[in-house]
Amino acid sequence: MNTEKRIKLESFALQVRxxxxxxxxxxxxxxxxxxxAVDILTYLYNSFLKIDGEHLSDESRDYLFLSxxxxxxxxxxxxxxxxxxxxxxxxxxxSVDDHIYWHPNRHIPGVEFHAGSLGxxxxxxxxxxxxxxxxxxxxxxxxxxxxxxxxxxxxxEAFLVAHAKQLSNLIFVVDRxxxxxxxxxxxxxxxxxxHDKCRAFGLHTYRINGHDFDQLDETFSxxxxxQGPSIIICDTIRGKGLPxxxxxxxxxxxxxxxxxxxxxxxxxxxxxxxxxTSQTIVAR
Amino acid sequence: MxxxxxxxxxxxxxxxxxxxxxxxxxxxxxxPKVLGDRFIDTGITEQTMxxxxxxxxxxxxxxxxxxxxxxxxxxxxxxxxxxxxxxxxPVKMSSFIPGFLSDGNGPTHQAVEDIAIMRGIPGMxxxxxxxxxxxxxxxxxxxxxxxxxxxxxxxxANQYKHSIFELGKAEIISEGKDATILTYGFMFENSxxxxxxxxxxxxxxxxxxxxxxxxxxxxxxxALVGKTxxxxxxxxxxxTGGLFSIVAEQLVTNHWSVPVKAIALDARWFRPGRLLDxxxxxxxxxxxxxxxxxxxxxxxx
Numbered sequence: 001m002n003t004e005k006r007i008k009l010e011s012f013a014l015q016v017r018x019x020x021x022x023x024x025x026x027x028x029x030x031x032x033x034x035x036x037a038v039d040i041l042t043y044l045y046n047s048f049l050k051i052d053g054e055h056l057s058d059e060s061r062d063y064l065f066l067s068x069x070x071x072x073x074x075x076x077x078x079x080x081x082x083x084x085x086x087x088x089x090x091x092x093x094x095s096v097d098d099h100i101y102w103h104p105n106r107h108i109p110g111v112e113f114h115a116g117s118l119g120x121x122x123x124x125x126x127x128x129x130x131x132x133x134x135x136x137x138x139x140x141x142x143x144x145x146x147x148x149x150x151x152x153x154x155x156x157e158a159f160l161v162a163h164a165k166q167l168s169n170l171i172f173v174v175d176r177x178x179x180x181x182x183x184x185x186x187x188x189x190x191x192x193x194x195h196d197k198c199r200a201f202g203l204h205t206y207r208i209n210g211h212d213f214d215q216l217d218e219t220f221s222x223x224x225x226x227q228g229p230s231i232i233i234c235d236t237i238r239g240k241g242l243p244x245x246x247x248x249x250x251x252x253x254x255x256x257x258x259x260x261x262x263x264x265x266x267x268x269x270x271x272x273x274x275x276x277t278s279q280t281i282v283a284r
Numbered sequence: 285m286x287x288x289x290x291x292x293x294x295x296x297x298x299x300x301x302x303x304x305x306x307x308x309x310x311x312x313x314x315x316p317k318v319l320g321d322r323f324i325d326t327g328i329t330e331q332t333m334x335x336x337x338x339x340x341x342x343x344x345x346x347x348x349x350x351x352x353x354x355x356x357x358x359x360x361x362x363x364x365x366x367x368x369x370x371x372x373x374p375v376k377m378s379s380f381i382p383g384f385l386s387d388g389n390g391p392t393h394q395a396v397e398d399i400a401i402m403r404g405i406p407g408m409x410x411x412x413x414x415x416x417x418x419x420x421x422x423x424x425x426x427x428x429x430x431x432x433x434x435x436x437x438x439x440x441a442n443q444y445k446h447s448i449f450e451l452g453k454a455e456i457i458s459e460g461k462d463a464t465i466l467t468y469g470f471m472f473e474n475s476x477x478x479x480x481x482x483x484x485x486x487x488x489x490x491x492x493x494x495x496x497x498x499x500x501x502x503x504x505x506x507a508l509v510g511k512t513x514x515x516x517x518x519x520x521x522x523x524t525g526g527l528f529s530i531v532a533e534q535l536v537t538n539h540w541s542v543p544v545k546a547i548a549l550d551a552r553w554f555r556p557g558r559l560l561d562x563x564x565x566x567x568x569x570x571x572x573x574x575x576x577x578x579x580x581x582x583x584x585x
Binding site for chain 2: 106114122124126160161
């Protein structure tokens with residue numbers, strides 16, 4: 001990837017994070033989980049997925065399913081920066097008068113499917129990939145999973161079926177931020193060696209740094225020749241972009257006061273590190 | 285016409301249909317070669333099949349899905365409720381061996397709570413044909429709609445020739461002052477024979493083949509109020525949440541008053557065995573039904 005393109009993506013990702021942080025107040029959001037996914041979504045929507053913002057329901061479009069639905073602030077941040085979603089609507093976060101809440105839903109243009117129940121969307125993505133095959137289409141289907149989500153047996157069942165059906169247009173992406181709701185994945189339900197597990201299920205498996213646009217680009221660019229489904233395990237950092245909350249078990253769901261949000265915005269812009277004293281509410 | 289012949293005819297004529305199965309091919313054995321890519325066997329994966337059905341529906345297809353009733357309803361429940369129920373996709377569920385039809389399989393395979401479970405999903409339609417004749421008369425109308433549906437597949441061969449099916453309407457077989465039997469699915473035939481015997485014995489007994497559990501034919505029920513002295517709901521289903529519950533809900537909601545008795549499975553699974561032995565053991569054979577219903581009528585008078 002050339003420098004100019006990379007800088008553009010980095011700048012886009014920063015703007016997405018600027019959209020997300022203010023949502024972590026007055027009810028809060030899954031801040032840590034959202035920030036780990038920002039760079040992946042930024043890359044996919046800017047450089048990989050063929051989706052025409054003017055024609056979001058064009059049947060030849062690529063599909064992105066956010067199975068790890070609680071990181072939807074990252075998706076909305078991307079939609080705002082792409083001009084698909086009016087920025088003012090983010091002010092309606094958790095308002096019953098709009099549809100901007102903790103999980104994605106199809107009331108928001110660009111969202112392909114509602115999510116929230118982990119392990120649900122790999123199967124839906126398979127159905128869409130199968131339908132595209134019936135039509136002999138070229139659309140690609142990307143399904144983003146959390147690493148904690150891989151506790152759900154339905155993910156592995158879907159991997160078996162995706163492989164059995166040799167769905168070459170189907171790409172799973174794991175946001176491997178190394179935490180599930182309340183603790184490190186390896187402390188509760190160890191996933192490693194994850195690469196070996198995915199490969200043993202017959203998936204074309206890659207493991208990269210999910211915050212590195214060059215690695216993302218290099219990997220996604222080589223998927224086209226694959227026969228059968230692929231999975232990209234993206235190592236990421238929970239809370240990426242805010243060192244004061246990064247890689248912490250207790251910074252998944254966050255509900256801060258307005259002063260703390262201000263401090264976090266300063267931290268995001270590398271002005272000074274935030275001093276957060278609020279107890280984090282672990283919502284689950 | 286058989287289930288498979290009907291399905292083949294409809295799926296060939298209309299490209300929107302996709303036939304899916306969780307490796308339950310008993311009634312769709314000949315379809316893979318006819319439908320090609322539109323026949324999808326996901327293996328023993330009821331959850332993935334239902335999720336994939338949602339994905340196919342998202343792209344405009346109408347999947348007709350097949351699996352054993354117990355696993356289709358219970359293993360995959362959240363996938364059905366969340367990926368099909370919430371967006372209200374036209375996924376058409378065909379469930380095999382519901383109720384007593386699981387005969388010797390044992391309680392793991394007994395779907396005797398399926399009606400209760402499926403009608404709990406907003407917008408889900410629930411049907412139970414009396415036999416193969418009823419089945420092929422009902423399915424075209426059920427599959428035609430844009431609603432999700434659940435059908436207790438029943439390919440029993442009976443002599444009775446059913447009337448044309450109208451969505452949401454029951455089939456009124458006969459009227460009776462002493463009692464009216466309401467039943468559905470596999471229990472239709474024995475209820476029909478019991479009704480004939482009771483009439484011969486001098487009881488004025490009517491019979492309704494409910495067919496459509498949800499939506500339920502409320503007009504049919506309204507017509508019974510004041511005309512019959514007793515409603516007997518017969519079902520190979522738990523007492524909770526099935527036909528007896530539906531009738532009770534409707535009577536209370538509408539402030540109608542008719543005594544209602546149930547012949548159902550009261551909070552227990554049935555004893556597994558050969559089908560006819562099971563039915564007799566559980567008291568749902570014709571002779572037992574005649575005795576039980578005549579007793580209920582006498583107690584009611």
